[in-house]
Amino acid sequence: MDERVREHARTLVDWSARIEAGDDVVVQVDEGAHDLAVAVAAHLGTRGANLLSTYSSAELRRAYLRAHDGAFDADPEYELAMYERADSVLILKGSTNTAGTADVPSERRQAHSKARRAIREARLHTDWVSTQHPTRAMAQQAGMAYEAYEDFVYDATLRDWEALAEEQAQLKELLDAGDTVRIVTDGTDLTMSIEGRTAVNSAASVAYDSHNLPSGEVFTAPEGTEGVVTFDVPMTIQGRRVRDVELTFEDGVVVDFAAEQGEAVIEEVLATDDGARRLGELGIGMNRGVDRVTDNILFDEKMGGTVHLALGRAYDACLPDGVAGNDSAVHEDLITTMGAGSRLEVDGDVVQEDGKFRWE
């Protein structure tokens, strides 16, 4: 076994999920994540944690969902009971075919998802962490050779997280103290209020309210957005390609939109509900191990020198107690590159210029 797989497992168990002896851990194993699962099982054994592995197979899911009539039982008790009692859930992504559920009717998928709200909530109440094992299918999605993709994944994942947490703390401090953010780059001049909001130092650990490995971003919940933004990073949203999305905001609401590709998807997202036309998140990517777009949001939004904005739901961690953030059924991230000539300002002070933070 590649020594990096073992290091990935140790990082996940120790740094990210903070597993301790006696913890009840569910490990969700994707079809292609077997090797990482073996390494995680070994490290959970070393830590004296309990292990229950579930098989998270896209092919099983597709077969089940297509055969079912769509009247799903709400939150089956045996599964709910398991997640309610679990301390941690480790989600080991490792798709063997990113189009593996492409022919499941979306109503069926939505009905299933809707019937499992309590199970989802129970899982979100654990110390859950989602991570990615490199597979050939994910390499293909990224347009990369397999070995090159493995290097990419481990460069992004096996960071000095403590050092990055310290670096990110500087940005969090500026955002927590600041009232307005301005983002200027090609096709973008956007201002938003972050007054009273708390930024999350997302350092790939539940100890930092961060549930992704890799992470490497600082995010907050903006409001009152004004101006224009162009998202130049291509993405796949709901299985469809989206490129060069332009949004115009007035008083926090999207009043105009366009896209080079996938405009219909953006239109659908915006039409979901009122909250879908407002921003729920401003995220600033700070992971320099993510050095290219791989069409995987887990990595893309963490890329150093990018900023992402999400239409829809805001995270509670960014809001003062008792304040409700933007609410929506969606949370759709869109990413823009902060290249030459770009500026990120907090209360008029330049924090990042040409994609480099002032402390870099």
Added chain:
Amino acid sequence: MDERVREHARTLVDWSARIEAGDDVVVQVDEGAHDLAVAVAAHLGTRGANLLSTYSSAELRRAYLRAHDGAFDADPEYELAMYERADSVLILKGSTNTAGTADVPSERRQAHSKARRAIREARLHTDWVSTQHPTRAMAQQAGMAYEAYEDFVYDATLRDWEALAEEQAQLKELLDAGDTVRIVTDGTDLTMSIEGRTAVNSAASVAYDSHNLPSGEVFTAPEGTEGVVTFDVPMTIQGRRVRDVELTFEDGVVVDFAAEQGEAVIEEVLATDDGARRLGELGIGMNRGVDRVTDNILFDEKMGGTVHLALGRAYDACLPDGVAGNDSAVHEDLITTMGAGSRLEVDGDVVQEDGKFRWE
């Protein structure tokens, strides 16, 4: 997908486990049982049952058990809660390496098993069924080419179970009415009492108290065994080869033993506890689809024209209410072929001769 995989799934879900809409079903998927799991998922969807798939990987288990210090938590609550609430557990065996846990110290394995008694009991209280998906590793264990092994598995599994249940009912009737059984074959002349005992018509369905697919046997709980038996079918017990075991019984207890190969294993089994020196089961194989020994007890003991006897624990289903059968920590099956010159008698009447039942 091989149409036989789908038929296997339908047989498992409908005939064996009797799954109905709304049932909470745990599907335990071995590393090599993916294709069967997909077919089972589809058929569970068709039936409107709920699906939770667990990953039953020998490699994960080995990694976890070897790394753990051996002081296992007793019956972790999250896993216990899941099995306590489950209606059915479908165990899809499909090993990719039958020696996959060979280097786990047996004390570690035993400590883990001991710590999970309540979980095991909860699982045994569901409508559980264990079945086998053909893999290359299992073909190798059987000494067979893969395609030939596939044919073997499906010939044994995709039977007319209703017809076999009817045939087996004839033998059950004779055993239920009878008081003594005598088995005569090469190196064997054994008598035992079955007075007051109830035979199980094991027809591969929970509706018949039968939890194996394939099944195809009638079994009961004997006592007071007298005589000599030679088990000519070679087996693997606790990872070691055993061949031509000879046991001598007096008043129900083994008083002498020998084996061409693996005598030490037999000695260890007999030394487990008092019950290990008495018989817990007399089983009569009636599945004519199992036409050869494949070193897999799920199939071997069902073979038409064989008889098996188990040292150790008796099954409650064979005993009158309130009567305790033979108790032991072990239940070790040994098999003898009923070939030319063999006789199976109930109360002196010949029921089977030269391996053929009198109704065949």
